[in-house]
Amino acid sequence: MKHKQTPNFLLKPGYVLAAMLVSAPALAVDFHGYMRSGVGATAGGGDQACFQAAGAPAKYRLGNECETYAEIGLGQEVWKEGDKSFYVDSMIAYNSRQANDYEATRTDTNGGANHPFDEGGDVAIRQFNVVGHNLIESLPGADIWAGKRYYKRHDVHINDYYYWDVSGPGAGIEDIDLGFAKASIAWIRNTDGDYVYQGSGTGTNIANDTLDIRLAEIDVNPNGKLEIGYDYGKANLTDEQERDPGYTDQKGHLITLEHTQGDWFGGYNKLALQYGTDGI
Template sequence: MMITLRKLPLAVAVAAGVMSAQALAVDFHGYARSGIGWTGSGGEQQCFKATGAQSKYRLGNECETYAELKLGQELWKEGDKSFYFDTNVAYSVNQEDDWESTSPAFREANIQGKNLIDWLPGSTLWAGKRFYQRHDVHMIDFYYWDISGPGAGLENVDLGFGKLSLAATRNSESGGSYTFSSDDTKKYAAKTANDVFDIRLAGLETNPGGVLELGVDYGRANPQDDYRLEDGASKDGWMWTGEHTQSIWGGFNKFVVQYATDAMTSWNSGHSQGTSIDNNGSMIRVLDHGAMDFNDDWGLMYVAMYQDVDLDSKNGSTWYTWVSVRCTNGRRS
């Protein structure tokens, strides 16, 4: 017994050392931007975007302090199998005062299990809240394919000719569904869930230096038991995406075609708003964007896009982004 007690402090010290080494293995990634500006006529900086546009040009046109603090750690590893825990906390303030308090947003908190299925090597099982395979035009801060949110999925299943990914995510709309109380008056839900089911096939080699990604998303409103949607609600919808990526001049060019219907025409990115009234219709988008490096010091980013939302209610919109160019010096940011 005395021998066991004498060994205990040493065992505790060794365990503490192992835990300390593991604590130092936390992965940190971050993003932050902050600045200040004035208008020519006086007053604070005014950021703007074109009428009907869903995004703004980033360079010199961001009026807030925004940051993301991303922490993650590998929790377990045995051979090729592993579990990884990932988090992301973001916040934004309006650049008005020295002290600006705000509630942070928990953007990501998920667990990822890699190579857990022996007959699906290279695949990843995940569950939780995450940014899921987002596609964007960086120079105008526009996400054209983004179903991020709480969910679960299986991604990067190697089929030999491409990689298959399956996911389901959820977001909510305020109100949108109702039931009847005991006195036959309408009782509205505070929020109504919307589910999105996503299938993607990526890495399809089409030509030297070129790959194709295809995807389909189905979104629907999912009211709780005994609740119903308002008359005229779009209920559900689809979005189809095809994206060709070509390596060019040390960079890339992406050509994208998307088509969406009904509930998927609100955000036009893959999120569903199935409780929205008079939202039935369609959206078509044709987009070309990319970046290239001329040498170690100079590069170029560009975008051209046409988007048309045609709703049955005649309340659609058309968004043109003609050829827009941004020169870059050094690393792109």
């Protein structure tokens, strides 16, 4: 006589949720991102050497990137009713040192910029935000967003140099149709460790707030558009930091005018003018 056993399973709530997700119909997820990988050697032997002039804020890119860097973005529209919707976007970045085929991740709150080129890699959350589209009936087409994101960055790509970039965690409303332009306003906060107490000499983090206001897509000539921006940045110091005798008022302004000319000999041309004060 054969005895048939029925296996018993004990599922914790988290595993039950995972099982439900696996059994649910697959949802289309938007995939986007960026990846580069370079490997080389020097004439005198050893690893590839990437050159950057002392004090320069950027380096040239092609043939001068000595790491594997990837940004993997996943997004999903999670709710939609008529013209209204919510969209969740995310991006995880990885940077390796090209040391070997197996490089473990490491934890670094500064993003790995100051690490020597040793074994290991860095993982960072570059974007994680929610965007609400058409939620305000009086502002059709406008988006409300909150979270961490790349915010309307402007760069010289071959230099990998961002001359207008206030990306980070924050909130805002963008692409408000004014008829002659699209208006956007955002509040962004970033934290650094540049502040040093005069009394003790120990460093501490500073919360930096930036108010960003822009008018974009202003038609000024055939195939030419103008973007105007104003940024006000201020250190949001704690009471203890403000009582420090070495404290100086840390705030600044940045004004940007950028003209983009399309259909320019088969491509486009950008001309940007900026004026800024200390502190931003």
